[in-house]
Amino acid sequence: MDRKEFIQTGSMGLAALLFLGAGSVSGKAPGTRRRTSGSPAVIIEKEVVIIGSGYGGSVAALRLCEKGIPVTLLEMGLDWEKSGEKFSPMISPGHSAAWLKTRTIAPFLNLFPLKKFTGALDRLDFEHIKIWLGRGVGGGSLVNGGMAVTPKKEYFQEIFPSLDAEKFYAHYFPLANQELGANTASEDFLKSCDFYKFNKVGEQEAEKAGFKTVRVPNVYDFKYMEQEYRNEVPRSALAGEVIYGNNHGKLSLDKTYLKKAGATGKLEILELHRVNSVAQNPDKSYTLDISIINTAGEEVEHKLIRTKKLVLSAGTMGSLELLLKSNALTQFPLDKHIGQQWGNNGNFMTGRNFVNTFSGGTGAQQSTIPVGGIDHWHDKKHPFFVEIAPLPMGMDVATSLYLMVNKLKKYGDVSYNAQTSKLRLNWNESHTAHMKDNAKYFLRTMNKANGGTRSHLLFHNGFGADICYHPLGGIVLGKATDQFGRLNGHQNLYVVDGSLIPGTIGVNPFVTITAIAEYCMEHVIKEDFS
DSSP: OOHHHHHHHSOHHHHHHHHHTTTOTTSOOTTOOOOOOSSOOOEEEEEEEEEOOSHHHHHHHHHHHHTTOOEEEEOSSOOHHHHOOOOOOTTSOOGGGOBSOSBOOSSSOOOOBOOOOBOSEEEEEOSSOEEEEEOSTTGGGGTSOOBOOOOOHHHHHHHOTTSOHHHIIIIIHHHHHHHHTOBOOOHHHHHHOGGGHHHHHHHHHHHHTTOEEEEOOBSBOHHHHHHHHTTSSOOSGGGTOSTTOOSSSBOOGGGTHHHHHHHTTOEEEEOSEEEEEEEEOTTSOEEEEEEEEOTTSOEEEEEEEEEEEEEEOSHHHHHHHHHHHHHHHHOOOOOTTTTEEEEOTTEEEEEEESTTGGGTTTBSSOOSSOOEEEEOTTOSSSOEEEEEEOOOSSSOBOOEEEEEEEOOSSOBEEEEETTTTEEEEEOOHHHHHHHHHHHHHHHHHHHHHHOOEEOTTTTBTTEETTEESOOEEESOTTTTBOTTSBBTTOSSEEEOSGGGSOSOOSSOOHHHHHHHHHHHHHHHHHHHOO
């Protein structure tokens, strides 16, 4: 089939895909080489395509495969388990440390040069906020701290008034936790393990200050960690591995949902496949413009995939970018709700210095896996949840690190700038001012009861308003989609990721994302795939 015949058989969107190249108005996406002219790409037909292998995509893959439905899952990043590559510890960054960057991109101490590689950790930089993302088969599950927190029921009802909270807390949340492998460390182990001195000190000082502490489940296998501690197995959490990936112990999605989906024989995972844009065809099917890249980020092949059923689970920022970019490039239909009700899940980082100074600080050896939190959600003036976070830098420090999760008082919104080929994020200090007030109150209360000072050397004089690990919203359930994640104005296009949650959920969100994905897929499989 020649180029003229190909264009005539498709839509205007398909023609745009052919001539615009790698999904960029300028014709060249960052980190890729220009596509050479020649024969048009052959369209590959697939029954069901899932874009993204994070929590929502992994749920969708398993539930569809269990029904005997062949699934093709497209992942922009590397399949780390199959690659033979190893994840690197925080104090010795290697290939996994950053996605196509020449320097490390952790929240602080980025002193290490890197060779460009399709690493596990990425960061999107906007004027007032930096957003960290996971890249690779397993998505964010590869690089997060694994805190498996179920949100407070009353807050879940406030955020999702139209959902059946009783059903979620009786079925979907327990199902998600079971499939994810959520477990809790034994108190005896935590008391005896010197790698958790930071947590013991954090809890003791919080309780002395009048705050309520809580034990938090995690998807790291604590039985494995106990073996690590006894030097019976290779160390991972106790060897400084987390934000660049864990080689052992962490029950990331490639070891849970995706492993079970793969065992059905119905799952095809295509790694290093970057979806540049999507076109809607006249018959309501979808054509995906895809660059296959190498580990240096260079395009090595171009392909087009057409599918009648598309599941979009590229993560909040990935799904928004793909929809908004496609609207600019291929006139992909979108309604007014796309990009609205975006938020940072109330993320705000802070820390304290001179903590437990006369009793040995918070410990030179620290596990990378958090196990404790501070629940101050009931306070009407200063509601927040705090993760007592590790600072595993291998030094004898007297510093405590905290990730606060706050309510939102003001949503942001996301749009696409076709001139720069980049997302535009409407988010500034006015969105985080109350979070900073909460951080000041928290630090003042902690220091008054225990001594210590704000950790001026961390973040911006001790306040990390621009740090976001949990971007949420923009394709909100029941607004931009129906009640089961079907995108407005489309047939057989489903959104199942953090973009369905309007800006905040009050805790680390991946358990909620998983539960919502289970809920959505249960209904759409029954109604649309039978």
